[in-house]
Amino acid sequence: MEIVGIFCIFQGKLLYLLRQEWKAEWNKWCDPWGRVDPTDKNPKQAMIRELEEETWIKVRDIQFVKTYFERYPDMDFTYHKYKVVLDELPIITLNPDEHSNYAWFTPQEALEHTLITGEDEIIRDIFNIE
Numbered sequence: 001m002e003i004v005g006i007f008c009i010f011q012g013k014l015l016y017l018l019r020q021e022w023k024a025e026w027n028k029w030c031d032p033w034g035r036v037d038p039t040d041k042n043p044k045q046a047m048i049r050e051l052e053e054e055t056w057i058k059v060r061d062i063q064f065v066k067t068y069f070e071r072y073p074d075m076d077f078t079y080h081k082y083k084v085v086l087d088e089l090p091i092i093t094l095n096p097d098e099h100s101n102y103a104w105f106t107p108q109e110a111l112e113h114t115l116i117t118g119e120d121e122i123i124r125d126i127f128n129i130e
Contacts, residue, residue, distance in 0.1 A: 005033035
């Protein structure tokens with residue numbers, strides 16, 4: 001399975017979404033992410049689509065950061081990570097089927113919250129935090 005995720009960055013802070021109580025890893029923070037659908041041309045297009053579906057943030061271009069290979073007890077997946085630096089603070093409209101809240105955290109602040117599985121390792125890797 002292919003998954004995409006994105007660091008939306010505004011003034012050094014990252015956008016994090018709080019997962020709904022009926023979702024897997026409920027009540028944990030995550031960045032906007034989702035699955036690559038068969039209708040997507042590529043992972044980059046999937047990420048742009050997912051970002052808009054989850055937050056209503058519309059972007060034209062995003063930057064690829066790194067691909068991770070994750071192994072869970074019940075599945076393996078490829079996780080393509082992207083980033084976008086926003087010039088203006090966006091108006092966030094959450095998809096209520098997926099998330100109940102959002103917040104902006106510095107990478108260090110994000111590590112102080114309950115994150116979805118593996119997110120802390122990715123933050124440490126990308127932002128060079130010990």
